Amino acid sequence: MSDSEKFDCLVVGAGPAGISAALALARAGIQVAVLERGEYPGAKNVMGGILFTTVLNKLLPEFWKQAPVERHVTQRRFSMLSRDGEVALDFRTGAYNEPPYNHTWTVLRSKFDRWFAEQAEAAGVMIVPGMMVSELLVENGKVVGVKTEPGGDELRSDVVISAEGVNSFLAEQVGLRRPHDPRHMAVAVKEVIALPASVIEDRFRISGDEGSAWEVFGQAVQGTFGSGFVYTNKDSISIGVGSTIHDMTRHRLNPNEVLEQFKRHPAIRPLVRGGETLEYAAHMIPEGGFTHLPRMVMDGLILTGDAAGLVNASHYHEGSNLAMASGLYAAETVVEAKRRGDFSAATLSQYANKLEHSFVLQDLRKFQRVSAYFNENPHTLRDYPDVMVRLLSDYFTVSEKPKAEIEKEVIRKFRSEIGVLNLVKDVFKIGRAMR
Amino acid sequence: MNILVCVKHVPDTEAAVKIAADGKSIQTQDVNFVLNPYDEYAVEEALRLREARGGEVTLLSAGPEEAKKSLRTGLAMGADKAVHLVCAHRHDTLTLARALAAAAGQIPFDLILCGKQAVDDDEAQLGVMLAEALSLPSVSAIVKLEVLDGKAVARREVESGLEVVETSLPAVFTAQKGLNDPRYPSLKGIMMAKQKKIEEIACAQSDSQVEILDLAYPKSRSGGKIVGQGAAAVPELVRLLHEEAKVL
Amino acid sequence: MKVLVFAEQREGEFRKAALEACGAGRRLAEGGELVGVVIGRGASAAAPKLAAYGPDRILTVEHPQLELYSTEGYTTALEAAIKQEQPDAVLIAGTATGRDLGPRLGARLGVPVLADVINLSWNEGKLAAVRPIYAGKLHLSVRSQAQPGVATTRPKAFPAGAPDPGRQAQISPLEVELAPDAIRARVTQMHSEAEGTIELTEADIVVSGGRGLKSHENFKLLEELARTLGAAVGASRAAVDSGWRTHGDQVGQTGKVVSPTLYIACGISGAIQHLAGMTSSKVIVAINKDPEAPIFKIADYGIVGDVFEVVPALTEAIKAMK
Ligand SMILES: Cc1cc2nc3c(=O)[nH]c(=O)nc-3n(C[C@H](O)[C@H](O)[C@H](O)COP(=O)(O)OP(=O)(O)OC[C@H]3O[C@@H](n4cnc5c(N)ncnc54)[C@H](O)[C@@H]3O)c2cc1C
Ligand SMILES: Cc1cc2nc3c(=O)[nH]c(=O)nc-3n(C[C@H](O)[C@H](O)[C@H](O)COP(=O)(O)OP(=O)(O)OC[C@H]3O[C@@H](n4cnc5c(N)ncnc54)[C@H](O)[C@@H]3O)c2cc1C
C-alpha cells in the first residue's frame, strides 16, 4: 500500500453493526476496511445472546445452513422470581421449527462474529484484527480517517462508520455523544456453563436443535431495574444478569454477586447444576432508548449499533438486529454519498431517515416510556413478584379449609397488599408506556 | 544477509482444546490460531539482523491453507517474502524437517531461525532436525545472538548456567523467550502484508513414522481447599502439609 | 529388550534427570539389557557411580573434542554407541542438553524421536509413549514405527529409583573418530550459576512469585522462604517481564515445566499459561489476596491473604518446625 492510498470507507469495530455495514459496502463495490481491536472478530464480544436475524437473513439468505448458530428458539419464558418462588409465562410453538425459525437463534458471539467477518472478507472486505482506533482524524470539522494503535499509523477515508459498540469513545471525541449517564447504562455479567446437550434438552424440555430463552425479573436481579436470562446453546447455557448501573449502585449491589445469587435461586439452580463454567464476562448495554439517542452523523462519520445507542432494552433485549439494520442503512447511505461524491452531514443524514422508517426507531419509540415507567415505579419489580407468589401459594396451599373461604382470604390479602386500584393503575401505566 | 525463518500456525495459548470425533486430533473450528509465540522471537531477531546488515527475510511455513494467516502476521511484522509449503497432512517432525529442508534448498539463505518449540505439539525438535537434514550446525533455545563475519556467537540457557556457543554460518538457531521483545505489526505492515503474494510449494505426501494411538484429557486437579485467611491460617497450612499431604 | 540410555553428566556429576532416565530404561528393558553411555570430560571417573542406578553395562566416551558438550560431537559419539549396540530403544533425559541432542540424533539415524515423554511402554514390539501436548491440556499416546525407538524423557516424570550400591556394571571405553572440523558449533564459555542455587526443574520444592510481589526487592521474601525449605525460586511471566526475575526463572508454557512435590504460588493469579508449567506438581499451595483467583481452583491448599503477611509467617512457622 502506498502512503497516498486511501479507502472509501473505514469501519471501526467488527461486531454485528460493523460487519453488516462492511459486507453491504463491499458488495456495492466500495473499498472498505474494518479495524477491530480484538485479536479476532468476536474475541472481546459479549452477548447473552439471542440473535434476531431478520436483517442477517437478508444479507446472507438461509445463513443458518452455514453459520455457527447454536439453537433456534421455540420456547420463550418470562418469569418473576420472589425470594424462593416463581410465577411464569411459558410459551412454545411448533411453528418456530420451520424456516426461517422465527428469526430467533442462540449464538456464541466469539464463534458467530468470526464467521460473519469471514463472510465479509470473502466479499472483499479487508478485516484488520488486533488494531485499535485510538482517535478519529478531524480536519475542518470533517472526519477524514483514523489513527491506530499499536504503531500510531494514520489511515484516511472518505467516510468512517463507527461500529465501536457501547463505549463509543470515538463518538465522544467528536462530541456526538456525552459521557455515559449511569441511569441509561446497564451493566451485564454472564457466564457460559458447559452441559451435555442431552442434559440441556431434558432440563429445558426441548429436542434436537430447539432452544429455549428465559427472561427472569424480580429477585433475579434483587428487584432492580433489569433482568436475568438463561439461554440454551448446543452444549452450554448462557446465564447472566443485567441492571442499570444507577440501580445497582443505589442498592450497593455487585453484579457478580447478583449473578451468583441468581444461579443459587431454587428455580434456577437445577438448570445449571453440575455444569462447568467455561467463560465469564462483563459488559455494558446502552439503555437510554429513544429519548437519549445521540446525533448520529457528522461530516464524514456515521454512528451505528450500540455506539449509536440502538438497543431495545425492553423484554426483547434486542441489540444485535438493530445493530445489523443500522449497519446496513449506513452502508446504503455511504453508497449513495459515494455516488454523489459528497460525504457531508447533509447527505449522510439520509441514514437517520432510513432508521426512522424502519423497525429500529419505531420499536425504540414504542418502548421509550417503558423504561421511564420502571425507573419511576421501582416497586413493581421489587414488590409484585413477592406478593404474587405469596397470594398464589396461599391459593394453592392444600388444607381442609373450604375453597370459597380461601378465595375470599386471598382476595382480601390482595386488596390490602396491593389494592385493585394500584394494580389497575400500574397495569394501565405499563400498557400505556408500551403503546 | 538473507535469513529464512520457519514459522508455524498454532492454536492460541488461551484456547480450550477439545478432542475431535476421530479421537486422535483436536476440534479446530472454534479455535483461534496464531503465529507460534516462539516464532515471533525468531521473526523479530531476523528483522533486527536484516535492519543491521541488509538482505531479505523469507518466511517458510508448512501446513494447511490457514497457515497463510500466520505467514501474513510475519509479513505484517516486516518480513519480505513468504513461502507456503502446502500440506494438510500430518507428519512426524523428522519427515516435516526433511520436507522443509527440501523447500529451504530453493531459497537462498545465510542463516535459519526457528522457534524453540511449537506450542501445539510441544516437540521442540524441528529446528535441530532441520539443521541435520541440511547438514548445518545448530544452536537451540538461544537467548542472545551476535552475527559476525562468517560466524555467530549465541547464548543458551542450560540447567547449570549459561553456555556461549560459537558456530560457523550458515547455521540454524531456535529462539527461546528472552531473545528479544517482538514488535507488534503496524497497520501499514498489516495492509502491506495483505497484498503480498505468498509463494506456494506443493508438499510430497509421505507416511508418518509416528503412529498416533490415542488422545486423552489428563486427570484434572480438583483443588480448592481454602485453609483460611491471612497469616492466621499459616499454622493450619503447615500442619496440613506435614500431616495430610506429608510433603514437609 | 535392549535399552540404551545416554547418561548426562557434567564434571563427573550425573544430572538427576539422567538417573530418572536410567530408572525408566531399567523398567523398559524388562529382563533385557540396559546399557548406559557416558560422554565427555570425567566420563570414566563418573561411570562407577552410575552402576547403582541400573545399567548392566556402561560405555564411556572420552575424546579431546568431547570435553564439553556439543550437539554434533555428542551425536557422533552416541551414534557410534548405537551402531555397536543395536538397541531396541534409546532414552535421553529431556534436559536442555537432551532436548538438543535427541532431535539431532534422531535425524542422524533417520528415526523419529518421541519428545518429552511421561510414560514409556512396548506396543507390539515398538516403543510407545505418552507425551503432554498443548501445554499439557492433552495427553497423546504415540508409537514409533522405527528401530530403534528414541525418546526424550521429561524430568521428574519417572522415578530414579533408589541407588543400589551392590550393583555392578561392566564398564568399557568406546572409541570414536572425530575429524578436527567435525564440530562446527562449540561451547566457548560456560557461566555457571551461583553456588547453592537449586535448579528449578530438579527441585523438590518450588516457591514462585508473581505480579503480586510488586518488586524485585520483595522477592527476598520468597528467597528467604525458599532457603528455609531448600526450595528453588520460580516466577510468573508477569514477574519476569517486569524485570524482577530472569527468564530462566519463568514457570509456564513459555518458561519451564516443573513437577516438584510441593509448589507454592505467591501472588500469582493462575493464568492458563502459568498452569501449563506447574499443574503436574504433587501438591500445590496458593497464597493470593483475591479469593476469586483461578489459582485456587487447582491448588490443594489455599490461603486468601496478603503475601507480605503470609509469606514471612510461613517462613517463621517452618523455621520453628525444624
Ligand atoms: C450480556 C449481554 C446480553 C445481550 N443479549 C442480547 C440478546 O440476547 N440479543 C440481542 O440482540 N442483543 C443482546 N445484547 C446487545 C448486543 O450484544 C449489542 O447490542 C450488539 O452486540 C451491538 O453490536 P455492535 O456491532 O454495535 O457492537 P459490538 O458487538 O459491541 O461490537 C463492537 C466492536 O468494536 C470493537 N471496538 C470497540 N472500540 C474499538 C476501537 N476503538 N477500535 C477498534 N475496534 C473497536 C469491539 O472490540 C467490538 O468487536 C446483549 C448485550 C450484553 C452485554
Ligand atoms: C503466548 C503466551 C505465553 C505465556 N507464557 C506464560 C508462562 O510461561 N508463564 C506465565 O506465568 N505466564 C505466561 N503468560 C502470561 C499469562 O497469561 C499471565 O499474564 C501471567 O501468568 C500473569 O502473571 P501473574 O499471575 O503474576 O500476574 P497477575 O495475573 O496480574 O496476577 C497477580 C495476582 O497477584 C495477586 N496479588 C496482588 N497483590 C497481592 C498481595 N499483596 N498478596 C497476595 N496476592 C496479591 C492478585 O490478586 C492476582 O491474582 C503467557 C501469555 C501468553 C500470551
Ligand SMILES: Nc1ncnc2c1ncn2[C@@H]1O[C@H](COP(=O)(O)O)[C@@H](O)[C@H]1O
Ligand atoms: N509446519 C511447520 N512449518 C514451518 N516451521 C515449523 C513447522 N512446525 C514447526 N516449525 C518450526 O519449528 C519450531 C519448533 O517446532 P516443534 O519442533 O514442532 O516444537 C517452531 O517454532 C517453528 O519455527
